[in-house]
């Protein structure tokens with residue numbers, strides 16, 4: 001993925017509200033939509049960027065990570081998964097032209113697969129876990145054979161299920177509002193399913209979540225989706241959403257943690273205790289350590305669910321200065337400062353030297 005700023009591509013500033021982001025996305029998506037810019041690779045590239053930016057900025061978690069760590073902070077899936085790209089666009093256009101929410105419902109009906117979102121805590125994702133997932137699937141109503149009752153052809157769409165609208169350059173197909181895309185309307189509804197044609201079944205899935213999964217990844221439970229008219233079942237996809245941790249931040253298989261280090265220790269050097277995923281560890285702070293220094297603990301990160309090496313723990317030093325001092329502490333510090341003599345006024349020596357050199361120019 002090439003480098004571009006998500007805020008810049010949507011032409012908004014960093015403090016934009018969710019509503020402003022959405023509005024900017026709609027505006028940009030319409031302007032650069034491929035239907036409106038045929039054979040224009042630049043517009044197409046821009047359209048992809050707009051989508052990528054929106055996928056991140058419209059997700060509070062992803063936006064927070066992006067704001068803090070930039071694009072590097074987002075794992076590969078978070079940043080560049082275009083799987084939902086046209087889904088998003090379709091939803092936007094649906095809401096523009098009054099199509100409503102029926103469309104995504106209909107699309108789900110076409111396939112027997114189901115997608116269910118599941119939240120995991122940070123640690124559950126890192127170490128894997130067992131989960132009990134309650135979900136629903138539907139199977140055709142036995143009483144009416146899935147028809148929902150007695151049907152006749154829809155007169156509004158002439159049985160096509162879709163109606164077509166032209167808006168300038170673009171033609172939109174829209175699900176028929178009268179029959180909901182079925183092409184037929186009910187004359188009399190089945191008593192068993194009240195005309196739905198399907199019956200909802202509550203089910204429970206015992207799920208083993210492997211170690212190292214991340215947001216956006218999907219787990220597939222084969223044969224646990226909806227049941228078709230021939231009795232076969234689709235798959236159930238569990239889409240994972242991992243919550244942020246207050247202490248640890250994750251980038252792929254690496255984990256970041258901030259370690260407060262008192263200023264005297266950064267001068268003297270010494271050992272501090274830091275929190276890692278697998279408990280407290282001692283690490284060495286070298287003399288003269290600067291703020292934001294990163295210390296890598298190899299192999300203390302996350303074991304990726306998709307394979308590859310185990311990541312690292314990155315400890316980032318945050319130098320802490322005293323908020324207030326007692327008179328005694330201040331006296332000690334002054335004494336310490338003076339005890340360094342000339343070295344403690346290093347900048348003075350530097351300016352004296354420059355003054356000497358400047359004098360030299362005029363001689």
Ligand SMILES: [Zn+2]
Pocket residue numbers: 141142143144145146147148149190191192193194195196197198
């Ligand atoms: Zn029925």
Ligand SMILES: [Zn+2]
Pocket residue numbers: 154155156157158159160161162176177178179180181182183184
């Ligand atoms: Zn119709």
